[in-house]
Amino acid sequence: MSAMLQQTELIFEYASDRVNNGQQLDEHLASPAVIVEQVPHSHLLSYSGLACEQTHTDDHLLTTVEGSESGDEETMETLVAAETLLNMDSPDSHSLDQQDYTQFYVPSLDDVITSPITQQLIVSVEDIVGTLGQPQWVTLQRETVAEQPKKKRGKKSKRPESPTPDITFKRGKYSKGNTLYLWQFLIELLQDRQACPRYIKWTNRHAGIFKLVNSKAVARLWGKHKNKPDMNYETMGRALRYYYQRGILNKVEGQRLVYQFASLPKDMVFISGDEDQEDQGNHEDNDEDVPEESPPFSDQSLDDLASYEHSFLPPPPSSRPGYQMSRQTSSSPATAHRCQPGPESKSPSPAQHRTVLRPPGGSLIQQQHLPIVSAEMLRTLQNVQSLQPGQHGSVFRTAQLLGSLCERQAASAEQTTSQIGTLQLQPVTCPVKQGKLEVKTEEDPDSGLTRE
DNA sequence: TCACGGAACA
DNA sequence: GTGTTCCGTG
Numbered sequence: 190m191s192a193m194l195q196q197t198e199l200i201f202e203y204a205s206d207r208v209n210n211g212q213q214l215d216e217h218l219a220s221p222a223v224i225v226e227q228v229p230h231s232h233l234l235s236y237s238g239l240a241c242e243q244t245h246t247d248d249h250l251l252t253t254v255e256g257s258e259s260g261d262e263e264t265m266e267t268l269v270a271a272e273t274l275l276n277m278d279s280p281d282s283h284s285l286d287q288q289d290y291t292q293f294y295v296p297s298l299d300d301v302i303t304s305p306i307t308q309q310l311i312v313s314v315e316d317i318v319g320t321l322g323q324p325q326w327v328t329l330q331r332e333t334v335a336e337q338p339k340k341k342r343g344k345k346s347k348r349p350e351s352p353t354p355d356i357t358f359k360r361g362k363y364s365k366g367n368t369l370y371l372w373q374f375l376i377e378l379l380q381d382r383q384a385c386p387r388y389i390k391w392t393n394r395h396a397g398i399f400k401l402v403n404s405k406a407v408a409r410l411w412g413k414h415k416n417k418p419d420m421n422y423e424t425m426g427r428a429l430r431y432y433y434q435r436g437i438l439n440k441v442e443g444q445r446l447v448y449q450f451a452s453l454p455k456d457m458v459f460i461s462g463d464e465d466q467e468d469q470g471n472h473e474d475n476d477e478d479v480p481e482e483s484p485p486f487s488d489q490s491l492d493d494l495a496s497y498e499h500s501f502l503p504p505p506p507s508s509r510p511g512y513q514m515s516r517q518t519s520s521s522p523a524t525a526h527r528c529q530p531g532p533e534s535k536s537p538s539p540a541q542h543r544t545v546l547r548p549p550g551g552s553l554i555q556q557q558h559l560p561i562v563s564a565e566m567l568r569t570l571q572n573v574q575s576l577q578p579g580q581h582g583s584v585f586r587t588a589q590l591l592g593s594l595c596e597r598q599a600a601s602a603e604q605t606t607s608q609i610g611t612l613q614l615q616p617v618t619c620p621v622k623q624g625k626l627e628v629k630t631e632e633d634p635d636s637g638l639t640r641e
Numbered sequence: 642t643c644a645c646g647g648a649a650c651a
Numbered sequence: 652g653t654g655t656t657c658c659g660t661g
Contacts, residue, residue, distance in 0.1 A: 404643085445643055446643075
């Protein structure tokens with residue numbers, strides 16, 4: 190089993206790596222290899238009542254859930270349905286390809302064991318490597334893991350248990366109980382059509398950037414999940430901020446309520462409509478979408494969400510791979526990436542190790558470690574690429590810079606990592622300020638555009 | 642309102 | 652030793 194897990198993990202990382210490369214972002218890379226798939230819970234899909242369609246593009250599998258984004262009522266219904274489904278526990282029930290889901294969580298050994306795996310695919314590293322280029326994922330390497338899985342001990346919290354039994358997994362160590370890690374929870378929400386556009390949505394799914402459209406709602410849901418009625422965005426936000434250090438999340442500066450997963454599962458289910466298309470361009474637009482408008486969810490809805498949610502999550506374990514970065518450490522505070530290229534350093538928990546799994550080489554370069562170009566930047570770049578030279582001068586310039594930066598990184602990465610293909614950006618030394626991602630070189634003040 | 646981060650707690 | 656929440660501060 191462990192082997193399996195590892196593989197899986199590898200996969201993820203690779204995926205992430207690919208993402209990292211800025212290049213990929215845009216382009217699609219070649220096809221992705223899917224590596225391992227577990228299908229943990231198929232129910233996810235079912236639970237939500239979502240209709241899923243997987244797209245296997247050559248590149249990556251993307252699952253798209255089409256849902257109506259709409260309505261609250263849907264939401265409710267969906268939720269209910271989801272719950273029902275959850276309770277049902279039938280893994281097979283859905284016909285979906287589970288593959289997608291698999292990636293969702295990073296399975297931990299435990300998980301693997303406990304959770305039903307439907308299928309696994311193993312792909313050779315090479316395959317993976319080949320895929321690296323793809324844009325599928327952005328960065329996510331480190332997925333966010335952490336949090337939930339383990340549980341928090343914090344002062345107050347206790348583990349929540351979710352109402353629903355975990356059908357799917359029982360998680361073992363990491364998550365003791367059914368707990369979901371916050372990051373998982375968020376991912377779940379992002380895949381839930383009820384929540385997705387409404388309370389949380391992707392602003393740039395490729396980049397792993399999402400926005401808490403209705404932070405209160407999300408926090409409430411989280412609180413429900415944790416059995417913390419008092420949960421609020423502040424509290425939840427703290428947890429999110431800790432993810433920065435762990436490399437699970439990055440904050441998108443300048444945008445409120447916008448965070449970025451350092452790495453995402455390669456195959457995620459994206460609810461159509463949830464993503465803003467471009468995050469960059471309109472950063473805000475997304476924001477607007479839903480936020481408050483959405484009717485506050487009723488408690489019920491919250492409940493429903495809570496219940497369903499936890500079902501999803503796989504316990505990934507710790508997935509956080511060796512995230513090590515620390516923003517603190519990092520020279521600059523910056524946001525975008527707080528990662529540092531450091532040694533892999535400690536891996537926090539064993540679990541993590543496994544998750545992380547590194548490629549043979551030993552050190553897989555993790556995004557976090559990489560200095561520089563953040564997914565965000567990449568994203569931006571991507572968005573900007575379309576610009577013509579004459580168009581927005583500064584932007585264009587920035588884009589150029591980013592592009593070159595990415596190329597350099599990629600190049601160096603290749604060299605460096607012959608290893609597996611981790612495409613990740615390498616820490617190339619760039620003029621970029623480390624601290625902040627800003628691409629802008631010092632000279633380019635405009636660069637602000639980029640990020641935002 | 643959001644964001645940050647130290648400290649406390651488990 | 653680590654993760655979560657609280658709390659003060661900006």
